[in-house]
Amino acid sequence: MPAAPEFSSAPRMRTDNDIAVVGGGVVGMCLAFGLAQKGLNVTVLDEGDRAFRASRGNFALVWLHTKGLGNPSYSRWSKRSVELWRQFADHLKEVSSIDVGLEQRGGFLLCLSEKEMLGRAGACDRLARELGNDRHPLEIMDHVQLSRFLPALGSDVVGGSFCPLDGHVNALRLFGGLHQACERLGVTYRPNNEVDDIRPAPGGFDISTPNGTISTPKIVLAAGLGNARLAPMVGLSAPVRAERGQIIVTEKLDRFLDYPIGNVRQTDEGGIMIGASKEEAGFNTGTTYPVLADLASDATRMFPILGKARVVRTWSALRVLSPDECPIYDQSTRFPGAFLVTCHSGITLAAVHALDLANQIAAGVLAPELGIFSARRFADVQKTA
Structure with a gap:
């Protein structure tokens, strides 16, 4: 007892x-x-x-994509929230008079190798099987198809996936x-x-x-x-447990990115956020040059225009992860x-x-x-x- x-x-x-x-x-x-x-x-x-x-x-994504892979209940719960986000944002504005800058046109995950692309397609197929009739739209695209949505796309991008329910906010x-x-x-x-x-x-x-x-x-x-x-x-x-993620923020640029990418997004104010790493660093909230360099490298391969952007700040934060x-x-x-x-x-x-x-x-x-x-x-x- x-x-x-x-x-x-x-x-x-x-x-x-x-x-x-x-x-x-x-x-x-x-x-x-x-x-x-x-x-x-x-x-x-x-x-x-x-x-x-x-x-x-945080990276401020309103994100579904393949979230809940291996746990369809989590995917369904996330989908409900993503679908409620516009109602939530509008109601919050009514009460607070603050517009949170929700943009929900869809979001992309980009792949820089054929191996990544195969893994991405496999993840999308697996999630669709797990969800059955509850599956949400996920589309695999090649480089040419992606370029229609992302005109600044770099030639190193092999392909990627698109979920029309995804978006981002001003955190x-x-x-x-x-x-x-x-x-x-x-x-x-x-x-x-x-x-x-x-x-x-x-x-x-x-x-x-x-x-x-x-x-x-x-x-x-x-x-x-x-x-x-x-x-x-x-x-x-x-x-x-804590998992550290590092983020790079650039100067404000002319609008070139109308959709959030899993690791790159242009805020409603024009700055570019690049992230976010996944590191076992305990409660250390510092930043490290090698990790930031890797983040910048991937981002500039995806969007070469970022190669000339000035970095204005970097930071890290700790995710809260269950097992x-x-x-x-x-x-x-x-x-x-x-x-x-x-x-x-x-x-x-x-x-x-x-x-x-x-x-x-x-x-x-x-x-x-x-x-x-x-x-x-x-x-x-x-x-x-």
Whole structure:
């Protein structure tokens, strides 16, 4: 039998919140936005700028393509979010008055060798088989076909794939829009409140921060890499790790790229973003010349026009990855009212988090179909290994 809950004896502070969201990045703010739309009084506890905030360092793609290869449930969940993104962006603008710059004309993945091309075609075919009748459009194109959409394409590009559902946004405006919308909806945002401890208490939870203790009936852990430490406090598990991605940003150029590529995109302001590497570097958020040089080399082979562009800045950020790189959604059976949300596709999944997942959390129970994303799947794998 599970151990009996250990309730906190600390005095409870008088609060008027219905739910506390731990984490003020895109994932946490999308949930806060959705929860506030349901009429709940929401408090967001944010570590602040000391956090490993992927929200300010991501590539800002709204991306489906072959996402979910090997896990069709993840592909379907991502597709739902991609299809909801226009509705989400329009509603966010209504509340916040901020246009997040969503462009959703489709997106490409380009191949620089025949071997890459064979792998890309194989991945598209495999995903189509896995999804069956739920498959989404994916088209393989040769160099000539690609050039009709990408006139600046370099001769080294052998071919690629196209998904008409893909797109991208202005990540900083999305982040600002979420914060502005939440403020207008009455969400209480408390920065510089890293959570030290969470203790179950009568009727909810006591959350200890450097600035005091906050009591809440419900809690959502959306703290990215911090969820690994926090989840066990409420009887959950978040086996997540960091993966570093480096990004190059160029000066603003005349418009030449109307579609995002998996590793190159032209922002609505004209600058070119080039990325993003995948590195096992722990919590190191530095940049390295060899990796940046490889990113630049691939980008200039794809679009030679970039060879003359000046680099204005580089940075890196840490992805939040589960063992199978799919989201983790959970609710605690030991401590009812505690939820866990973690993923590395916070931009792509923003719409479904705000419009679907927040509604489920507000209702107090996750939909059965999300059970496949519980962290229990990792325990089951370990038992059968």
